[in-house]
Amino acid sequence: MRHGGRYGNSLNAxxxxxxxxxxxxRAETLVEVGANGSPNNNALINPTGEPWEIHxxxxxxxxxxxxxxxxxxxxxxxxxxSWCGQKVTDGFVPVWNCGxxxxxxxxxxxPATSRLVTGEYWRAQDSFYSWKLDHPLYVPPKxxxxxxxxxxxxVNIPLRASVALLGRVMPRSAKPTKVKVPYVSCFKSNFYDYxxxxxxxxxxENVLFNVFNVPLTIERFIGRVAARVQTDEAGGSAxxxxxxxxxxxxRGSLFSAKHRMTxxxxxxxxxxxxxxxxxxxxxxxxxxxxLDPEVGHIVEIRKNAPPNSPTATTLNSNxxxxxxxxxxSMVGWREENVP
Amino acid sequence: xxHDAPITLDASVIMDRxxxxxxVDLAAMQTTSRDWLxxxxxxxxxxxxxxxxxxxxxxxxxxxxxxxxSVGNEDLTTGFIGTPSHPTGERIAYIPAFLLGPRIYQRxxxxxxxxxxxxxxxxxxxxxxxxxxxxxRALYVPPNTPIKFKVRRSSTIALLDDATLYPNPxxxxxxxxxxxxxxxxxxxxxxxxxxxxxxxxNDDSTRIESGEAFRNLHKQSLRLTRLTGATAxxxxxxxxxxxxxxxxDNELTPDPTLIQIYxxxxxxxxxxxxxxxxxxxxxxxxxxxxxxxxxxTNSVRISDSLQQNQTYRMIVSPVAAAPASNLLRLxxxxxxxxxxxxx
Numbered sequence: 001m002r003h004g005g006r007y008g009n010s011l012n013a014x015x016x017x018x019x020x021x022x023x024x025x026r027a028e029t030l031v032e033v034g035a036n037g038s039p040n041n042n043a044l045i046n047p048t049g050e051p052w053e054i055h056x057x058x059x060x061x062x063x064x065x066x067x068x069x070x071x072x073x074x075x076x077x078x079x080x081x082s083w084c085g086q087k088v089t090d091g092f093v094p095v096w097n098c099g100x101x102x103x104x105x106x107x108x109x110x111p112a113t114s115r116l117v118t119g120e121y122w123r124a125q126d127s128f129y130s131w132k133l134d135h136p137l138y139v140p141p142k143x144x145x146x147x148x149x150x151x152x153x154x155v156n157i158p159l160r161a162s163v164a165l166l167g168r169v170m171p172r173s174a175k176p177t178k179v180k181v182p183y184v185s186c187f188k189s190n191f192y193d194y195x196x197x198x199x200x201x202x203x204x205e206n207v208l209f210n211v212f213n214v215p216l217t218i219e220r221f222i223g224r225v226a227a228r229v230q231t232d233e234a235g236g237s238a239x240x241x242x243x244x245x246x247x248x249x250x251r252g253s254l255f256s257a258k259h260r261m262t263x264x265x266x267x268x269x270x271x272x273x274x275x276x277x278x279x280x281x282x283x284x285x286x287x288x289x290x291l292d293p294e295v296g297h298i299v300e301i302r303k304n305a306p307p308n309s310p311t312a313t314t315l316n317s318n319x320x321x322x323x324x325x326x327x328x329s330m331v332g333w334r335e336e337n338v339p
Numbered sequence: 340x341x342h343d344a345p346i347t348l349d350a351s352v353i354m355d356r357x358x359x360x361x362x363v364d365l366a367a368m369q370t371t372s373r374d375w376l377x378x379x380x381x382x383x384x385x386x387x388x389x390x391x392x393x394x395x396x397x398x399x400x401x402x403x404x405x406x407x408x409s410v411g412n413e414d415l416t417t418g419f420i421g422t423p424s425h426p427t428g429e430r431i432a433y434i435p436a437f438l439l440g441p442r443i444y445q446r447x448x449x450x451x452x453x454x455x456x457x458x459x460x461x462x463x464x465x466x467x468x469x470x471x472x473x474x475x476r477a478l479y480v481p482p483n484t485p486i487k488f489k490v491r492r493s494s495t496i497a498l499l500d501d502a503t504l505y506p507n508p509x510x511x512x513x514x515x516x517x518x519x520x521x522x523x524x525x526x527x528x529x530x531x532x533x534x535x536x537x538x539x540x541n542d543d544s545t546r547i548e549s550g551e552a553f554r555n556l557h558k559q560s561l562r563l564t565r566l567t568g569a570t571a572x573x574x575x576x577x578x579x580x581x582x583x584x585x586x587x588d589n590e591l592t593p594d595p596t597l598i599q600i601y602x603x604x605x606x607x608x609x610x611x612x613x614x615x616x617x618x619x620x621x622x623x624x625x626x627x628x629x630x631x632x633x634x635x636t637n638s639v640r641i642s643d644s645l646q647q648n649q650t651y652r653m654i655v656s657p658v659a660a661a662p663a664s665n666l667l668r669l670x671x672x673x674x675x676x677x678x679x680x681x682x
Contacts, residue, residue, distance in 0.1 A: 276469070289345055
C-alpha cells in the first residue's frame with residue numbers, strides 16, 4: 001500500500017525512517033440474550049500513543065453454552081461502531097452485513113470435551129466475519145473505535161462477541177485533514193414463514209439513506225438471509241438454531257426483491273430472485289456510486305410460497321417452525337474532518 | 340440523475356420441455372430512460388423447482404438450457420451444437436448456459452416429510468444453478484437498446500434432459516448487471532464481447548473435429564481472452580440408488596475427453612505437459628480435458644488474437660469406452676473474445 005499521499009506533505013516516511021509497524025488490537029465480551037454489551041474499548045486504543053490506521057475489522061461470534069442445536073452466526077449478533085463521535089454504523093447492524101462473505105465463515109469446532117465422546121459435535125458452530133475497509137481509517141492518538149454489541153435473540157443463547165482491529169502504526173506527524181470514514185446501514189425484513197407466501201415489505205426511506213450532509217460513496221450492497229428453524233428435539237424442549245441449508249432454501253427460491261432509489265431511479269424493476277441481485281457466492285453486489293445527501297435506496301422484499309412438491313408440503317414432525325428474514329446492507333464511506 | 344447509479348435488468352421465463360426458443364420480456368431488458376448503460380455481467384439462473392423427479396445434488400442444468408444473447412444487431416453468442424442429425428454441430432446462435440462462466444450450485448433442501456428434514460443430517464437436495472459471464476471489458480449499451488435474451492430447453496438431446504427425470508417446466512431468470520450512466524460516455528470505440536461454443540456430439544469412439552472452425556468475420560481483430568470447457572456426462576444408469584446425474588465430469592478417470600485446439604496459424608495452442616504418448620490413433624498428442632481447465636472454474640485464461648477470416652478449430656477424441664449403453668458424453672468448449680468497434 002502506498003503511504004503518505006493522503007497525509008499531504010506532513011508525512012515523508014522515507015526521510016523519517018518510519019517503519020509503520022503492524023498492529024492488531026482485540027477485545028471481547030459476553031452478551032446475554034436481548035442485551036447490549038461493550039468490549040473493553042480501552043483495549044482498542046493504540047498502546048504506543050501514536051496515531052494508527054485500521055485496514056480491516058474482524059468479528060467473532062462464539063457460543064457460550066453447549067446447547068446442541070444452536071448455531072452462532074453473524075445474524076444473531078449486531079454491532080454499533082463510531083469513530084471520534086461520528087457514525088460508522090447506522091445504529092446496530094448484523095456483524096455479517098459489513099463485509100463480503102468469505103469462503104469459510106462458519107466453523108464447527110470441538111470446544112467441549114464431552115462432545116468428543118457423546119457425538120453431536122458437528123452441530124456446534126462458531127463464526128468469523130471480516131470487513132476489509134475500502135480506505136484506511138485514521139485513528140488519532142488516545143482514541144478508540146467505539147464498539148458495542150447486541151445479542152438480538154435470534155438464537156436463544158449467550159454469545160461471546162469479539163472484535164479485532166488490524167492496521168498499522170503511523171508517525172505522530174501523520175494527521176490528515178480529511179478521513180474517509182466507512183458507513184454501514186442495514187434493512188432487516190420481518191421474519192417470513194417457510195410454508196406461506198408473505199406480503200411484500202418495503203424498507204423505510206430513512207434506513208438505506210444518506211443521512212450526512214456530504215456525498216456518500218456506496219461501494220456495495222450485502223444481502224444475507226437469516227433462517228431460524230425451531231425444533232423440539234433434545235428432550236422435547238424447543239430449541240432454536242440457524243440452519244445453513246434452510247438459509248439456502250429461502251435465499252435460492254423463496255425470496256425475491258425489487259430495488260429503487262428515492263430520487264426515482266429504478267435499480268431492479270421487477271421481482272428478481274434475492275440472490276440474483278445481492279450475489280450468490282459472497283453475498284455482495286459491488287455498486288460503486290455516489291449518493292447525494294437526502295437520497296437513498298429502497299428495497300422491497302417478497303416471500304414466495306414453496307414451489308409445488310411431489311408430496312404435500314408440510315413441516316417435518318420435529319420442527320416447530322421455520323422462518324427467515326432478509327438483511328440488506330449498504331456499505332460505503334464519506335469524508336469527515338479529523339477532530 | 341446527477342450521478343451514475345447501479346442497475347440490474349432481469350426477466351424470467353418458464354420453459355416446458357421442448358421449448359425451442361423463447362424470447363424473454365424485451366421491455367424488462369432495457370431502461371425506460373435515455374441513459375447509456377455500462378454492463379459488466381450477464382447471467383442465467385435456472386430453477387427446476389421441486390417438482391422434478393431427480394433431486395440429486397450434482398446436476399448441471401446449464402447443460403440442458405441454451406441461451407442466445409444479442410445487443411442491437413450484434414450477436415454476443417454463436418455456437419455449433421451437436422445433435423443427432425448434425426453430430427458435428429449445426430450453426431446456431433445458442434450456447435449452453437454452462438459455458439457462460441463459472442457456475443454456482445445452489446443447493447436447497449425441501450422441508451416436507453418425504454424428501455428432507457431439517458433436524459438431522461438427512462437433507463435431500465434439489466439444485467439450482469447460476470451462471471455468470473463477467474465481461475472482460477464493459478459493454479456500453481446505447482439508450483433504448485434492449486439486451487435480447489432467448490432461451491431454449493435443449494431437449495433434443497434426450498439423454499441429457501431425460502423426460503422421466505425432468506418432466507416439468509424450468510424457470511429461467513436472465514439478467515444484466517451494471518451501471519446507469521449519468522452522462523453519455525466519451526468513447527472512440529465500443530468493446531463488444533463474444534462467446535463462441537463448440538459442442539460436437541461425442542457418444543461413441545470416433546474422433547470428431549468441430550463442425551466448422553470459428554472464423555472471425557469482422558473487420559476488427561478479435562482479442563481472445565478465455566477458454567471454458569467441460570464434458571457433460573449422463574452417467575447413464577442408476578448408481579447405488581442415486582438417480583442419473585447430468586453433470587460435468589472433467590475429472591472422470593480416465594479423462595473422458597481429449598482435445599486439441601488450433602490457432603490462426605494452424606498450430607496446436609496446447610503444449611501437453613506431461614507429454615501424451617503419440618500413437619497412430621493419437622497422432623497429434625491431444626491433451627486430457629482436465630489438464631487444460633481448472634477444476635473449480637472449468638476455464639483457463641488465454642491471450643491471443645484473430646485477424647479477419649482467421650480461424651480457431653477444435654478436435655475432440657474420446658478416451659474410454661462407454662461403461663453403460665446409454666452413456667452420453669458431450670464435450671463443450673467456449674471461446675471468449677471481444678473486439679473494439681469504432682463509433
